[in-house]
Amino acid sequence: MMLGGVVGWPIGHSLSPLIHGAWLSAAGITGVYQALPAEDEPAFDALIARGKAGMFRGLNVTAPWKLRALRAAGSSASETARRAGSANLLTFADGQVAAESTDGHGLLTALREQAPGLELDGARVTVLGAGGAARAAVVALKDAGAVVGVVNRSPDRARQLVAALDALHQTTEELRDADLVVNALPVDPAVDVDALSPHAVVMDMTYRPLHTPLLTAALDRGMTVVDGLAMLIGQARPSFQAIYGVAPPPTDVRTLCLRAMGGVS
Template sequence: MMLGGVVGWPIGHSLSPLIHGSWLSAAGIKGVYQALPAMDEPAFDALIARGKAGMFRGLNVTAPWKMRALRAAGAGASDIARRAGSANLLTFQDGQVHADSTDGEGLLAALGEQAPGLKLAGAPVSVLGAGGAARAAVVALQGAGAQVGVVNRSAERAAQLVAAMGVTHQTTEQLRLADLVVSALPVDPGLDVSILKPGAVVMDMGYRPLHTPLLAAARDRGLTIVDGLAMLIGQAKPSFEAIYGVPPPAVDVRALCLRALGVAT
């Protein structure tokens, strides 16, 4: 039995077990993917110990444990995870831990799916936030050739990101120039979308609700929007292959997720 799961706190809201479980069933794999709550550091560390002992093939990691996941891997962290400063995927082999970050892949996949006309090479892009999710977004967007800036209320955290990743620290006023605005915040940024240019794309990493207040306001203004569910599915695909050893089968997991969210398809 191939065991995997997603670790976080809280974790009961996660759609990852639905996504991975659907792929496991369609692929005919004798495996399980479950939500694993870890409310404190000892609980998280105990799950890592179980992985090292061979009880898990791999684990996805969500808030608040992505930075601790990176540290758990030590030298077994990928370059992308190191640059992002966090990991959302841990795999285990022979007592060793490997850490990776597939969040950037998920972000780019979501943009390609829902904003196919957006050209990132050379484009001015603004990321709202300066935490782990923002860092993963910056790594992916820089890799795609975008000119990335960050907007964050905490000047200290923004300065750390600027120093570590070579981005610019922007003011809200500078969002007027952005071809793409990405919210990597866990709460609504309260952004006045009227300042954005007509052709801007707006993305929110959150997916509960599917159309967050930011996306709803951008949609009402006629802007192209990209939702966090597309990113969730995008990051899950390489995670599934890393954990179970095969690409995910062709299943419309988005439709399943929309039903779970109570959104009409």
């Protein structure tokens, strides 16, 4: 029995067990992927210890434990995870733990699927936020050739991020020049969509609700939007392969998620 799961707090809302469970069933794999609550650091560390003891093949990690996941792997963390400053995937073998960040992969996959006309190489991108999600986004977008700026309510946090990743520190006034705006905040940002270029793509990493107020406003203006569910599924694909050793089979997991959310595509 191959065991995996997703760790976070709170975790009951996570769609990851539904996504990975569908892939396990379609692939005919005898395995389990479950939501694992970790309310505090000792609970999180206990799950890592269980993984090292061979009880898990791998674990996805969500808030608030992505930084602690990176630290748990130490020198075994990938370059991508180290640059992102967090890890959302831990794999275990021979008593050791390795860390990876697939969030950037998920972001780029979502953009390719829902904004295929956007050329990232040379694009002007603004990321809203300066936390772990924003940092992962900046790394992926810069690697794709974009010119990336960061807007955050805390100037100090924004300056730390841009200094570490060679990005630009921007203000909300500069959003009008962006080809892509990515909300990496856990809340709805104070952004006037009418101030953006009508040709800009707007992305929100949040997937509950599917169409956040930011995306709804952009849709009402006729703009191209990218939702957080596409990113969630995109980051899950390499995680599934890392944990279970095979690529996820072709399965319409998005429709399954939308049904579970009570929404439509």
